[in-house]
Amino acid sequence: MSNLDQQTQFSDSPIIRFWQRIPVLIRAIVSGAIVQTIGVGAWVLNLAIIPSPWTVVVMGGILWLYWKYFSGSWWPRSTADARIKNFRAIKLSASVWKWGLAGTFLFVVVFQSAAVLTFRLIEFPAEASADYGLDALPVWQAWITIIMASLVAGICEETGFRGYMQVPLEERYSPALGITITSIMFTVFHLYQAWAGPVLFQIFALSVLFGILAYASGSLIPSIIGHTIMDIFNFLFWWTDLGGKFEIQTIAVTGIDPLFVTAVLIFVVSFALFFWVARKIVAVRQQT
DSSP: OOOHHHHHHHHHHEEEEHHHOOOOHHHEEEEEEEHHEEEHHHHHHHHHHOOOTHHHHHHHHHHHHHHHTTTOOSSSSGHHHHHHHHTTTTOOOHHHHHHHHHHHHHHHHHHHHHHHHHHHHHHOOGGGOOOOSSSOOHHHHHHHHHHHHHIIIIIIIIIIIIIIIHHHHHHHHHHHHHHHHHHHHHHHHHTTSSOOGGGHHHHHHHHHHHHHHHHHSSSHHHHHHHHHHHHHIIIIIIISSTTTOOOOHHHHHOOOHHHHHHHHHHHHHHHHHHHHHHHHHHHHHOOO
């Protein structure tokens, strides 16, 4: 049997026909959720059964396989084109790379300044300082574990949400609606986190920025980089003792001080520049 015959037989199977009759909205949400859960679940399983630092080594291999498969490699070839499209696996021009990285940098500045402002307005939640088990590890092992956890979140969540979920929704409805629905689901999937309660709007907003960056660049790479850097900051500074604690009091106690004003200015300027850069990325892509 030829490859073409095998692909035709696969695409004509009852399961595939049933799946294609399901509305795009449901298919996109289910597909994105499954894709991100596969990667994140593999990391959680590794942490449970493989001792440090070997869990990082094993997960590195799994991430490579994950990247290759969901970007379009290997069997079944009948789904390769769909996987390439949902992964946004395009070759970026040098100009798009430059402006995409600028957008990534601005996203990180927007998020971190917004986090500072949030916890100057509301008290830092005690439950956010959850025990991640890193204190029992040597510092170098804690660092590589944090970096790997951030890579897992960056690659797998962006592939699932901004790729396999958002791409079909963009095509079926519109980019704005696709980004909005994806961001709602991204927020829902983070409700289990102990620190999520006070910052649900921020989670939704950062997902919107990720969605804009992915759509503007046509690639998951800028959002994967931004997501990874964001989570490294989060683990080190906000949720663990390794980067020191955020102990500044809220403005209800201190009043509006120079630090608060500076954070506001940084947030406003970086937020405006992010959208300017996103428009620049779209313009550059159209030119090339």
